[in-house]
Amino acid sequence: MSKDFKDKLNPVDDSATTHAGSVYYQQKPAPRKRYTPRSRPTAEPETAPKRTGNLGNAIMMSNIRTFSVVGVFMFALLALAVYITGRIWQQHEENVEPTRGSEQTSTRLSEPPEPLSDPVGVIPPPSSSPQPNVRAKLDTDAMRRAVMMQKRAEGLVAVGNFREAIERYQDALDIWPYLTEVWSQLGRVYLETKEFGRAQIALERAVESDPANPELLNDLGVALLYQNRIDRAVEIFETVNDLNPGYTPALFNLALCALTKDDSENAKQYLDRFLRAKPTDARALKERAYLHAMDGALNESLTLLRRALSSAPDWAPLYFDAAAAAALLGRVDDAVRYLDKAEGLTSPHAVYQVYQQPAFREVRLTEPGKIFESNLADRAREEITVEESEASPLPLTEPMISIPEYP
Helix, strand or coil, rough: CCCHHHHHHHCCCCHHHHHHCCCCCCCCCCCCCCCCCCCCCCCCCCCCCHHHHHHHHHHHHHHHHHHHHHHHHHHHHHHHHHHHHHHHHHHHHHHHHHHHHHHCEEEECCCCCCCCCCEEEEECCCCCCHHHHHHHHHHHHHHHHHHHHHHHHHHHHCCCHHHHHHHHHHHHHHHCCCHHHHHHHHHHHHHCCHHHHHHHHHHHHHHCCCCCHHHHHHHHHHHHCCCHHHHHHHHHHHHHHHHHCCCCCHCCCHHHHHHHCCCHHHHHHHHHHHHHHHHCCCHHHHHHHHHHHHHHHHHHHHHHHHHHHHHHCCHHHHHHHHHHHHHHCCCCCHHHHHHHHHHHHHHHHHHHHCCCHHHHHHCCHHHHHHHCCCCCHHHHHHCHHHHHCCCCCCCCEEEEEEEECCC
């Protein structure tokens, strides 16, 4: 397209295009400058304090939170330190306790219900040095000396010297009163010497240290039974039976308690359970034979007594019972024979006293019985003493301690 033709289509007044005030003024626009962002204008005077305050509050809250966390952490450390210190002090006290005898006076157990000349003694071991390692050495020495005393006492018991054995056991407890075995052995020796109140005290101390031990509980029940505290003894024997149903001495002692209370049915049950475990036990057979005799079953009674004699041929009460059962059955020769054997184990006077009992009335009326009585009386007059005349000719069955010993 030619320039002329363009001019015809767009007629323009040249003068207008050159005039600065005209809309057709064709002056070249100034070049655009690159935009450079300015810094943010400062806050208005009235809003500036508000923005500055928000920043201060945030800083303050951050400091408070930091202080709180540090405080909680320090408190936790303090509590942990107090707990550890307490445990260390408690352990220290436990280690020191056995050696505080020098600051304490001697202590003694309370008296038993019956009057005693002197109670069982407990004197804590002395302590002289505050150093823990020295205390441990002293404790070791005390235990060693106490065990040596215990061994000496056991040797004295083995030879039957109970009085001196008691002194050695007490010496051991004066040195170290925390030996449970010594308390139990001392209690059994007191049972042997018939000092049942002291036996109860010693065995109670042993039970305190070992409350689930059936042997200790059984022996404590025996001490109570000897003091005629039947109900309390029954509770202890039943506890032993609950802890260990197979512990037979407790069953036998429960049978004796039942016999003491004239409860023959329970006595039979306990004895039958005992004999299932120990069918040859002489004492249990003797008591079961007695119950058969009470029911009129004399043959069964004599059969059990013969079984008992095969197990304990040197126990005189078995011969007395067998002689009485034979006499009630009308077996004069057997009755006299059993009495002859009993005389060899006891004395003519003891046999003569038994022979005067109602069970032998019919035997005494027979000719062999009259001859036996005459000869027995002559022998009794020769050997009778005041002690024998006051003694019981037929000893009662004794309870079973943890280590049964037949007469």
